[in-house]
Amino acid sequence: MAAPARQQRQRTALSAKGQEWFAPARPDLLIAAGQRGQNAAAIATLLDCLERRLPVHASLSGIRPADDIPAPMIYCQSSGSGGRVKTIRRRHASWIASFEVNRVLLGVSSWDRYGILGQLGHSLSLYATMEAAHLGAGLVVLAGDNPQAQMQQLGDTRVSVIYATPSQLWRLQLAAGSGGLPDVAHIICGGGKLDDACRDGIAALCPNAEIREFYGASETSFITLADSRTPAGSVGRPYPGVNVKLDDSGRIHVASPYLFDGYAEPDLPDLPRDEAHLGTGDIGRLDSSGNLFLSGRENRMITVADRNLFLEDVEATMRDAGAGLCAAIAVPDPARGNAVIAVVEGPADDELAARLRRACRDRLGDHAAPRRVMFLPRLPVLASDKPDLAALALLVRTEG
Template sequence: MWAAGCASAEPPFPHPQARLVVAGDPEGLSGRKLADHVDRTAEALARLRPGPLFCGMRNNLASVLRYLAAWRCGRPIALLDPDLPVGVLADLAGRFQPAALLGFTHVADGSSPRAASPRGGGGAPQPHPDLAVLLATSGSTGNPRLVRLSRRAVLANAAAIATALSIEPAEVAPTSLPLHYSYGLSVLNSHLLAGASVVLTEAGLLERSFWADLDAHRCTSLAAVPYQYEMLRRLRYDRAEHPALATLTQAGGRLSEELTKEFAAQADRFFVMYGQTEATARIAVMPPDRLAGRPGSAGLAVPGGRLSIDDGQVVYHGPNVMMGYAESAADLARGDDLGGVLRTGDLGRLDSEGFLYVTGRLRRIAKIFGVRVNLDDVERLLPGPGPAAATSGDDRVTVWTEGLDAAGCARLARRLGAELRVHWSGFDVRSVDRLPLLANGKIDYRALESLA
């Protein structure tokens, strides 16, 4: 029932046993019933003009059906933050010329950006036939590129995750992360490929309804980023209150050793993972039984992948590596630029058994609670009265300013959180008498990092 539009060598996706459950609905959709819903959505998409689709990807049934219908039709779809500011969405639409904008808060559903001519003039070429999914690299900041993911990459990573985490049909996972975020999407993909169940909820971990639905549907696993584990600690998470919840997974940044130990003790299996959107999602997974003996390690390469270190940089080799980046509609027609080799931009080392330790970053990119933020974009948002700089730490950005008092630092943190659409506590704003400078007059970031 899922074969049409797919290469015969592909595994069925979703698996015929896979089930989508809207929170509060005891039955859910699976088998022929789910296939019929996807078919009807695919028929609606077929009436749109050719080209990629932009989907404001919410944690709800309509969004997931659009995603699966686009997959069913062999049509590339960009899964984006549904609450993108109008200006950011307009810039993306102008550059990529999608056939329609679907599910966005600030734009009429189904609208077409044809009024905006593609940059450079002329019609946009047809996307490459292997292209399946597009994900943004930098949220709502700056001038985001799109990551081009092939059908093969999506399926390969979903299968690798399902294998590494031993996801079986009896598993039930809630949508605890945004589905336009590669980690959240990988939870959906891996469970649907394995024939498991996904509970669709738009509630957050701080809402009582999330936990009520998690227990009502007997969810067996929970995926979270470091900030969410900090929230769970403040909520005094107690496994005894959620007896079905046996597996916890973590990615999206480094989790402190203290929290790792705390939550490993709250689960049958606690998986620490490392990944990038450019590798579809996961690159390395730490087997739970090896966690205690290798504190700080991100684990072993996922099945089918391989890790190496080149001049200190972590390099990943595997079928889940992206085809490449896209800056405009013309790039969507490109084939595979990378050949399965991803230079991650992270510094690291491998021990004698191949366990990965990430030790730093080459580029000025930080992660705040799993969301990538360009530090140069942060600096461009900083107001006076004096110079300012941004450096990265574990799941935080430190902002260094001249001339602000404590109240001003607090206001700036909240402003940055609002503008970049991440929680304000991800910004540690500090005032210094004078920013350290290099001989060429540029900010000495290493000197600042030593003060953090």
């Protein structure tokens, strides 16, 4: 039984190569339960656009047909983690190609049901929604609901596939209480690093789920995929169809059928390209088995006392030391070049602050220890639920 089913999925994937237009496989299965008016209206508009073969424009303001855009195109928004939300232009085929990879990889069928935690204007949520529709799976969009309500709906509707960011998963497992989600079979996490504490919490919450992290961006879609067999600290091996290469400085470039076409904003330059390869803005290294290890974003590398430091390393160290949701912000320092300010979600905790400084000093060096640890009741976040680094930087500098 298993082999013929797998062969059928492979034949379906091959037959979809070069497909230009996305079309829902089973529109009747899309709205399962738990929809709020705004989410249901967005899904209805999305389906209408697709059925009428109109280009789709998705943003935080909602979903609308884009009569002014050449078809078949999708416009969606980046997370804004770089300081500005960008409008991504991509062809339907660039997502359809990975839908078919995931059909085989995850074994998704019409019996599955996807849970979407984020706003449909963000590319990760829109991608997951359209993948569910393409594969004929059910769909529960829970954007805007609090984590407790999301937990309830995920359980009541027996969701089996969840696409989410680390922040969304962190808040979900904090809201879990004594409940669990035994029907969840696949968790696909993107948009940041899933720390060990959150991974353990989600594994306990969803005991039957395979947790996969992917490294990618709105512009590139999937680049690498990590699972339970991936070495610690790695973001995994290249996703099927992706070629990753590094230059002499460790800058990561990627070529694949999943790349975007460019930005809609005319003042935004395209990302740097080397023939077929697109520069990601990240720095990393590959091991002998092809596993990619990220050092961090090139624009988040700072110099402290003549030593280079990636702020992502500080954040990862703090999370491992029990910080939970946190961010590291650089501020100018006349003597050392820069200093690090840590911002942590939660009540003030002197003992935790001391533990975070000590952990950074022990793992990364004295230069990485935060000068100050600020506590906020709730971190400001973007539509993707990533920490809003620009807002945090302004807050840190305003408070001195």
